[in-house]
Amino acid sequence: MALVAFGAIGFGLMPLFARTAYADGLPPLSLLSWRFAIAFLCLLPFLRQMLAARRDMAVAVIAGAGYMATMFFYFLALQHLTVALTVLILFTYPLFTILIGWLVFREKLTGPNAIAALLVLIAAILILAPTGLGDHANLLAVGMAFIPPLAYAVFMHVAAKRLSTMTIPVRLGGVFLGGLLAMLLLGVIMDGGIAVPATPIGWAATVALAIISTVGALGLLLLGAPSAGAERTAIAGASELVTALIVGAVAYHEPMEPMMLAGAVLIVGAILLAARSDKAVADPPRK
Numbered sequence: 001m002a003l004v005a006f007g008a009i010g011f012g013l014m015p016l017f018a019r020t021a022y023a024d025g026l027p028p029l030s031l032l033s034w035r036f037a038i039a040f041l042c043l044l045p046f047l048r049q050m051l052a053a054r055r056d057m058a059v060a061v062i063a064g065a066g067y068m069a070t071m072f073f074y075f076l077a078l079q080h081l082t083v084a085l086t087v088l089i090l091f092t093y094p095l096f097t098i099l100i101g102w103l104v105f106r107e108k109l110t111g112p113n114a115i116a117a118l119l120v121l122i123a124a125i126l127i128l129a130p131t132g133l134g135d136h137a138n139l140l141a142v143g144m145a146f147i148p149p150l151a152y153a154v155f156m157h158v159a160a161k162r163l164s165t166m167t168i169p170v171r172l173g174g175v176f177l178g179g180l181l182a183m184l185l186l187g188v189i190m191d192g193g194i195a196v197p198a199t200p201i202g203w204a205a206t207v208a209l210a211i212i213s214t215v216g217a218l219g220l221l222l223l224g225a226p227s228a229g230a231e232r233t234a235i236a237g238a239s240e241l242v243t244a245l246i247v248g249a250v251a252y253h254e255p256m257e258p259m260m261l262a263g264a265v266l267i268v269g270a271i272l273l274a275a276r277s278d279k280a281v282a283d284p285p286r287k
Contacts, residue, residue, distance in 0.1 A: 003224025004236035010217030012243025015083040016251055017209040018075055024202030028075040029187040030195040031206060036068065036180035038210035043176065046169035056166045060174020061181070063158050068179030070151035072186065073144040080141035083248030084260055088127050089145040091241055091267045094274055095120035096153035105157060116270040123266035126259045168222050176214070233275065238268045 021031045043050070050057050077086045098117045101107035128142070163171050187194045197203040225233045241264060248254040 001224065001228050001232045001236045003220045004228050004233050005239045007217040007220030007224065008237045008239035009243045010212045010220070012087075012240040013247065014209065014213045015078055015087065015244055016247045017205045017213060018078055019083075019252070020205035021197065021202055021209070022079060024205065025198050026195055026202055026206065027187075027191055028072060028079070029183055029191055031209070032068070032072060032075060033180065033183040033187050033194045034197070034206045035210045035214055036176050036183060038207060039214040040173065040176040040180055042211070042215045043169055043173045046173060049167065049169050050173045053166065053170045056170050057174045057177075059162060060166065060171055061178035063155065063163060064175030064178025065182040066178070067151050067155040068175070069182040069186065070147050071179075072183070074148040077141045077145035080138040081145060082254045083252060084245050084254055084256060085127065085142075086145050087241060087244040087248075088260060088263055088267065089124075089142070090149050090152075091264075091271075092120050092124050092146070093149035093152045093156075094267070094270050095124070096150050097156050098274065100153050100157060105161075112273050112276060116274040119266045119270035119273070123263035123270070126266070127263035129259050168219075172215075172218060172222075235272060235275070238271060241268065 018028075018031060022028070026034075074086065074090060077089075095117050098109070098113050102109040163175075166174075184194065197206050221233075221237075224236070228236065245256065245264065249256060
């Protein structure tokens, strides 16, 4: 649980590193390109293993390119919305995960999962209520912020049904390489090229995003989750939401609206409820 919690804290620090890099003048696509380039370089010691699993690497690269390309909208939304609102919208992914599993993959919709989906839906309504959005919310940015949780839900099903059979270096290496290729392509098309951090602070934020919030966070999550189990992973994983909310409040003095706070509580409850349901299915009662 401690490994998962520290990994989740690493994910929760992403808004801090991203906004620091933005203040240095680095555009989102350039930041993400450097993020995945540095992350992939960290896995070069496993290059021979990745080259030996070419078919798995190809699948991971395609999955990583598709999902990481949509994460661009998360970092773009951070330029226009508060950290709290952006992260809370991201955490609506359990709703999309449950619905996609039920509607697309014909998975059984259990009672706890149905209740969890309803809780996330209520949370989204509270978060997106006028009092939750605030007076100056950018509705286009709100729409963009919903793209990553939808894509993450699809990615979770792909990861569970295909990527889970791969070794960790192949899985991460393919996803990072796919993200790098997608960001480079989008950066050239949309920005005309990839910018370089202008100051040591910009470089520090970029490297921290890659090492702490990408390689370290994912590595700790993958190490801790199998031993922790679904329920404990969900409990510890909620550290990401808490960390991001603290970052917004402390680093950027963002107020936490009561509606948004209520939405956060419902989302954490939904994650725990869904995790208990998964655990019950995976671990039947002993006689």
